[in-house]
Amino acid sequence: MTSPAAMTRDELMQLEDRLQLRTYNKLPIVVERAEGSWLWDVDGRRYLDFYGGHCVALLGHAHPRVVRAVTEQSRSILFYSNLVYSPVRARAAKKLMDLAPCEMKQVFFCSTGTEANETALKLARKATGRARVVAMDGDFHGRTMGSLAATSHQKYRDGYEKVFPETVFVPFGDEAALREALRHEAGVAAVIVEPIQSMAGVTTAPASYFQAMRRLCDEAGTMLVFDEVQTGVGRTGTFSISDRYGMRPDMITLAKSLGSGVPVGAVLVNQKIADTVGYGDQGTTFGGGMMAMAAMEATLDALREDGLMERATEIHDRIFDGIRKYGGTLRGEGCLIGLEASRPVAPILKGLRDEGVIAGGSLDPNVMRLMPPLTATDEEVDFFIDAFARVVEPMLAADHED
Ligand SMILES: Cc1ncc(COP(=O)(O)O)c(C=O)c1O
Structure with missing residues (x-):
């Protein structure tokens, strides 16, 4: 076989198509x-x-800052888990929390968006002792079972629904429907929402809706999770889109941009959630690894220092x-x-x-x-x-x- 370096564009495409499961309909680039x-x-x-x-x-x-940071980090240590402390993790966590809304007090690091959402839903269950989740029609939260349960699009759910936790969907932007869903007799652990529904077609709702969502969750004792995997880290002009809406969720999930290409996910939580979390409640080997933290630190430095x-x-x-x-x-x-x-x-x-x-x-x-x-x-x-x-x-x- 020709070595991949010497292969033509068509040969490379054929090789990937043959070896990789065909889960993506790729662009011919x-x-x-x-x-x-x-x-x-x-x-x-x-x-x-x-x-x-x-x-x-x-x-x-x-980005030159990120390339420099991961190159330098790779010379000292590529990875160690949260079993040990690390200077780059400590620094990066501080920089993240400095940029995050001040109500967010602690962070859990993971590697992807779906893992961040899974974690937030688990933490909401722990904090409330309830199981039910309310999500919005049009939401996309990821492909692992918990996040997929809160993803409304049928094309992703088909074939997996039997094992999903109890989740109900309400129309995005409909305050009355949300109020009704939160009245469920068993109570609702979490409302999870994509504040701009990107995959659904960049669907938005007014600030007043999110403010009402905050009030309704408070009244129901329900945790509010903002999935900011796309909107977060400054993409919409503020670090969290909740700044624009004049309200705060209990948890914010981040991924995608956070490591500028090195996988980094994060769940930011307020004090109310942090107080309910103990040793062993959640874990993931790669979350907070040194390469991830170096990439995140450089990303946040560039974001802040370069305005x-x-x-x-x-x-x-x-x-x-x-x-x-x-x-x-x-x-x-x-x-x-x-x-x-x-x-x-x-x-x-x-x-x-x-x-x-x-x-x-x-x-x-x-x-x-x-x-x-x-x-x-x-x-x-x-x-x-x-x-x-x-x-x-x-x-x-x-x-x-x-
Ligand atoms: C809003 C939102 N949440 C969660 C995810 C899942 O993130 P990941 O693919 O990193 O698991 C995505 C991915 O596109 C997303 O757009």
Whole structure:
């Protein structure tokens, strides 16, 4: 067999397709390297990545601070678990808690978003002595059994529902339905919500809804979990989107951007939750490992010292201003943007790829998602807008001819 280094793009794709379980419908791009907002494939073709490496590359790809931190960390120790203390973990935890809302008092480290949500749901059960969970229609919380139980999309649930914990779904944004669900006689352990439902098509709800959610959870003695796996770490312009809504959940789950590509998940908890947690209540080997902590520390340093969170709104506004004239509905906050078109977006996404731009789809065939990095320059945003215009203008012109 030819060695992978000497293989062509097609051969590499065939090899992966043959060896990897076909759980992902991949783009036909074989990425070799990435830097900032850009990717290069094995043939040297360049793409502007406004899908952000699956909503991970919040600081762009290979941010120099993160690369330096993980390189230096790798020279001293790659990994040891929470069985021991570690300088990088102590420092990184402090920096995380300094950026997090002040009501968040402690953190549990893990490696992925689904694991963070599983942990939050377990902690809510422990804190309340109840089992029932309320989630929202349209929510996506992950693929492991607990998080999947709170994920409403049937396409992910099919075949697994028998083992799920008791979970009910209410319409996102419907205060009366939430009030009703919280009246269940056995009580509700947790309300879990994706404050912007990204996968569902970047669906939002007003601040007043989240404030009511807080009040209703307090009245019911229910723990409120914000799944900020996508919205968190400054993507929407504030470290937690709860800042925008003028309320606080009891727990915030984070992952994706937190390690700039090195897997890091975290559950931030308030004092009420922290007081109920004891030795052995939760655990995971890799959570808080040194490479993860070094990547997180560098990510947080860059976010704070380079003032990157402020950039979220500027990028957002520039994109909105640039593509508003083509119609459709624009949604989202900061660097989590949805465009609902009056047609399926698949041909637009394909056209963008041909123009050298990667953007995302969603579970709504008419909604495309943009997750540009906070480090994107105005010129890069304009590159996207120009490519979008070249793709969409002929489609709109053809509509007029029909
Ligand atoms: C809002 C949200 N929660 C949880 C998850 C699960 O995260 P992970 O894939 O890291 O388990 C995702 C992943 O896309 C997500 O978007």
